[in-house]
Amino acid sequence: MNIFLNRRLRKVTKLLFSRKTCFLIVFLSIFLVSFVSTGGLTTEIARLPPKPEKPEIIAIAPPHKLKLTTEIPIVQFVDNTVPRQWLYANSSSKFREFKPLPDDKLVTESLPDFTDAINLNAFAKEQQGDTSIFYTVFAFEQPQLLRVCYGLTGSNITAQMIVAKKAVNHGTLIRVKPGLYPIEIKVNHAQPKEVARLATRLTQVSEAEIESVYQWRLSRWQETMRMSQENDEKLLASVEFDPKTILGQEGFFRVGQSVNGKWWFIDPDGKAFYHKGSTGLNAGKSGGRRANLPPVAKGTAKKWVGYLKTWGFNAMGAWTTPEFFDQNMPFTEIIETFYEKPWLKTKFPDVWDSQWSDNIDAKSKKLCQPLKNNKMLLGYFLDNERGFMQIIGHNEKIIANAPIYQSDKIRTKKKSELPEEPLLNTQGIGLLQFSLAQPEDVPAAKKAWEFVLQRHKSFAGLSQAWQIDIDSPDSLKNLTAQRKLLISPIYLQDQHDFVKLWVERYYQVVREKIHKYDPNHLLLGTRWGGTPGPAVLEAEQKWADVVSQNNYRANFYERFDDLYQEVQLPILNGEISTWSGHFRYIRNPIEPPGGYDQATRRMLRAEEALDRIFSHPGVLGYTKYRWHGGNSLFWQNKPNRKVVNPLKWANSRAVSIATYWDRPTVKTTVPLNGQIFITLQGGRVRVEKLNPAQEGDPTSFKLKGEELIIGMVCRQGVWDQEVYGDKVRGRVVESQKEDGMIQLKLKLKDKLDLDPTSQGDGEYNLYLTRNDTKLEGTFQGLYQNYPVAGRVVGYVHRPVATVKY
Numbered sequence: 001m002n003i004f005l006n007r008r009l010r011k012v013t014k015l016l017f018s019r020k021t022c023f024l025i026v027f028l029s030i031f032l033v034s035f036v037s038t039g040g041l042t043t044e045i046a047r048l049p050p051k052p053e054k055p056e057i058i059a060i061a062p063p064h065k066l067k068l069t070t071e072i073p074i075v076q077f078v079d080n081t082v083p084r085q086w087l088y089a090n091s092s093s094k095f096r097e098f099k100p101l102p103d104d105k106l107v108t109e110s111l112p113d114f115t116d117a118i119n120l121n122a123f124a125k126e127q128q129g130d131t132s133i134f135y136t137v138f139a140f141e142q143p144q145l146l147r148v149c150y151g152l153t154g155s156n157i158t159a160q161m162i163v164a165k166k167a168v169n170h171g172t173l174i175r176v177k178p179g180l181y182p183i184e185i186k187v188n189h190a191q192p193k194e195v196a197r198l199a200t201r202l203t204q205v206s207e208a209e210i211e212s213v214y215q216w217r218l219s220r221w222q223e224t225m226r227m228s229q230e231n232d233e234k235l236l237a238s239v240e241f242d243p244k245t246i247l248g249q250e251g252f253f254r255v256g257q258s259v260n261g262k263w264w265f266i267d268p269d270g271k272a273f274y275h276k277g278s279t280g281l282n283a284g285k286s287g288g289r290r291a292n293l294p295p296v297a298k299g300t301a302k303k304w305v306g307y308l309k310t311w312g313f314n315a316m317g318a319w320t321t322p323e324f325f326d327q328n329m330p331f332t333e334i335i336e337t338f339y340e341k342p343w344l345k346t347k348f349p350d351v352w353d354s355q356w357s358d359n360i361d362a363k364s365k366k367l368c369q370p371l372k373n374n375k376m377l378l379g380y381f382l383d384n385e386r387g388f389m390q391i392i393g394h395n396e397k398i399i400a401n402a403p404i405y406q407s408d409k410i411r412t413k414k415k416s417e418l419p420e421e422p423l424l425n426t427q428g429i430g431l432l433q434f435s436l437a438q439p440e441d442v443p444a445a446k447k448a449w450e451f452v453l454q455r456h457k458s459f460a461g462l463s464q465a466w467q468i469d470i471d472s473p474d475s476l477k478n479l480t481a482q483r484k485l486l487i488s489p490i491y492l493q494d495q496h497d498f499v500k501l502w503v504e505r506y507y508q509v510v511r512e513k514i515h516k517y518d519p520n521h522l523l524l525g526t527r528w529g530g531t532p533g534p535a536v537l538e539a540e541q542k543w544a545d546v547v548s549q550n551n552y553r554a555n556f557y558e559r560f561d562d563l564y565q566e567v568q569l570p571i572l573n574g575e576i577s578t579w580s581g582h583f584r585y586i587r588n589p590i591e592p593p594g595g596y597d598q599a600t601r602r603m604l605r606a607e608e609a610l611d612r613i614f615s616h617p618g619v620l621g622y623t624k625y626r627w628h629g630g631n632s633l634f635w636q637n638k639p640n641r642k643v644v645n646p647l648k649w650a651n652s653r654a655v656s657i658a659t660y661w662d663r664p665t666v667k668t669t670v671p672l673n674g675q676i677f678i679t680l681q682g683g684r685v686r687v688e689k690l691n692p693a694q695e696g697d698p699t700s701f702k703l704k705g706e707e708l709i710i711g712m713v714c715r716q717g718v719w720d721q722e723v724y725g726d727k728v729r730g731r732v733v734e735s736q737k738e739d740g741m742i743q744l745k746l747k748l749k750d751k752l753d754l755d756p757t758s759q760g761d762g763e764y765n766l767y768l769t770r771n772d773t774k775l776e777g778t779f780q781g782l783y784q785n786y787p788v789a790g791r792v793v794g795y796v797h798r799p800v801a802t803v804k805y
Helices: 002-016 020-036 043-047 120-126 207-229 232-237 298-310 353-373 431-436 443-456 459-466 475-479 489-517 534-543 554-567 598-614 641-660
Strands: 058-061 072-075 088-090 106-112 115-119 131-140 144-149 159-164 165-166 173-176 179-188 203-205 254-257 263-266 275-278 331-334 342-344 377-380 394-399 405-407 483-485 549-553 571-576 619-624 673-689 700-715 730-738 743-752 762-772 772-783 786-798
Touching: 002 353, 020 298, 058 165, 072 534, 072 619, 106 762, 165 459, 179 377, 203 700, 207 641, 232 554, 331 353, 331 489, 342 431, 353 489, 431 475, 443 459, 443 489, 475 483, 534 554, 549 554, 554 571, 554 598, 554 641, 554 673, 554 786, 598 619, 598 641, 673 762, 673 772, 700 743, 743 772, 762 786
Parallel strands: 058 173, 072 131, 275 619, 331 377, 549 571, 571 619
Antiparallel strands: 088 131, 106 115, 131 179, 144 173, 144 203, 159 165, 159 179, 254 263, 394 700, 405 483, 673 700, 673 786, 730 743, 743 762, 762 772, 772 786
């Protein structure tokens, strides 16, 4: 027995130490280590989006037995038409108690599709209970392939539809046979907060339409897969810089333009760097350092940064606390200059006060000196979403029919989950008037009076210029106390120049103090909320290395392009949330009948917004709001996969897209095809009345130029006549292409909602050039008889022309 065991042992030993076995053991060991370190196969698979599946088509047969009475309506099916014949009742009613829907409960030309709709507001007021049931019967004479449309309008209502005893969701594809189909829709309308409508219908679609949209989605997935396999390091190393454009100190993070004109961060080793960041790496509360947060444990900090790197992020944004600064990941610091006293009003600093300058000096020494030699620091934000009391903002002008107007409304902030800063200019007062009305010993008041009297020589000269009586500083104080605000043309020019002087002083002091203690790092701007007015931008572009702006809208590219055209400096997104209402509630210019459900809309808009911003020549990167704290969608003691996965997939595409568009303009002979979304910057005008300050004075007006977003369809170079939009209808009057220039003449009706006073007519001439899938150019025209002109930005939303699916 012992001899036999010894022989077996020798054989096993020989086998264990054979070359094949050793190789197998090493291979399995590597596999297991990889498996454990990535969290298992499921984690690795989740690293990239799942392959899109072909949409399911549900076959529904007509019921064998259908009880019909003379009261039950039978509606002949008409494509995409809301039936006007319904029975209805509340949820507690028995079927025999259903009543025919009267015509006065129907609304014609209802939004969003300008079709018939049931007025749910009327039911919410008249009925007991929160639920109504509507019932009708569709008659089909031939087989049909259909898309289900609930046609719900309103944010506080839900519905469930049943077709021949089969529950179907909005957007579901169904196939029906000839016959009679009972349609029941149950609506929970509670107390609608706004206009609530129900426009239930079925829309014909074709197999070709379904296949073309599926192939488009499949191609986008394939592009993501391809991009995820590309070597980002190699792509970034290929970027060639124009040395004349580089800003910053060598050996630290800098910015510069490539030879093709695209702006990039340049890392300390001299390579291009594309910023993919997250704000708020801290112990869990908004408010920056003012929240006095305890430090995050070192082990936790390391784990969190590890998560970010795994998901493709490479930077940490504002509201990140110092314990993360040594985690080998680029980061930014925010000084919060507006929180240094002395203040003129709610956390608004007096930049002419030497004490403010001294306080900025002390703060810069405390925050910047320790980071002077830190290679991971990108630069310093000055502050967050602050303003400088501008009267005229971006794309605004005032028609002053009197020298003053009466401010009778106090602006307030809407509730938001975002850490908004104090609203400084609640009455719309100009910075110059505000400063002049301060006590005379306040440095800002001294500077303001010095400024105006140097220009206008005396109170008499000032009175003549501003068209009001001023005989002493008390005159301005009294006017201001009565909320009578100055708007005469010369005052507006003085206000513009004083704001510019103020902002230059602000930047001069802050830049000087920061660079006194840290001459090595960039100034990243003031993290604007909206786009500031011209006076602020004229000053900022002289002093900042980078302009920064936050964004919570899906038209990410267009908003940043609008800013870029003003400053021609690199732009860093300070924060964005793809879960804001703008991504879920505001429709694309073209959506299928009844629109997308909110989840689908948010997914499509978020993906498109990020992919497009990666392609902008002036944008250095984006920053997700936010990592931790409160009700953060990103992180609630564990990763929120619904939020994380789309960002992870976008990060895998970012460098590929950014480097792809770092190239000269591409002229293509391939005809334009698909849905084209176009934004006219300043294409519509919002008119605000400025009430007369004195009896007999005429009314003055503030005109605000706003973006107009439309959708169009081009089929192999030929434009469809219809123009689409959210509350917009229009048509193409003329179209032609000459020497590569696309010229379009459009007529539109805008803001078609229940308030006829807000509606507007527009006529526009567009002049566009094409760069691959992008369109850029100019427009001019009339909106409500006001002349409008500006920049046009367009792109191929999808290379599929159908508007029904």
